[in-house]
Amino acid sequence: MSTHVVTPDQITRRWYLVDAEDQTLGRLASRVAQILRGKHKPIYTPHLDTGDHVVVINAEKVALTGRKMDQKMYYHHSGYPGGLKEEPIRRVLRRHPERVIEDAVRGMLPKGKLGRAMYKKLRVYAGSGHQHAAQQPVAIDLDKWPPQTQITGG
Secondary structure (H helix, E strand, O other): OOOOOOOHHHOOOOEEEEEOOOOEHHHHHHHHHHHHHOOOOOOOOOOOOOOOEEEEEOHHHOEOOOOHHHHOEEEEEOOOOOOEEEEEHHHHHHHOHHHHHHHHHHHOOOOOHHHHHHHOOEEEOOOOOOOOHHHOOEEOOHHHOOOOOOOOOO
16 A cells, blocks of 8 residues: 655646635634645645635625724834834724735744745735636635535545
8 A cells, every 4th residue: 555645736726715704813714724725635735735726805894703803913023123013903904904814824824935835825805806707716605614525636
C-alpha cells in the first residue's frame, strides 16, 4: 500500500460566494480560512495550496458578539517613537469594512509564502455587488459548512 501524493497539476480550484450579513466575524473567518487552505477536500496536503477561491460580500454587515464593537482596537505603529496608533473596530467598519474580514482571515492562515499564496484567493467587498460573475461562484451557507458529503476531486 502506498500513500498517494498530490501534485500541483491535480488541484482544481472552485469559486465560492459567501454572504457575511449577520455572520459572526470569528466563525466566518475560520470557515473561510478552511476553504482557502483546502481542508474541506480529501486531497488536502499541508505543504500545498489546495484551497479554493472565496468571494465575501456584505462585509459591512458582519456581526460582532459582546462589547467588541466598543472595546476591540486595531493597532499599528508608524515606526517613530510614540507612533502607536489605535482605532476602534467601529471606525474601521465604517471606513474600510473589508479590512476587518481580511485581517481576521489572514491571522488564521499559515505564516510565510504558502499563507500569502492562500490569502491571494480571498476577495472581500463591502456591499452586495462583486465583479466575479464570470467565474460563476457557488453560493454557500457557512452555517451548514462543511457539507456532510465531502467534495470529491480537487
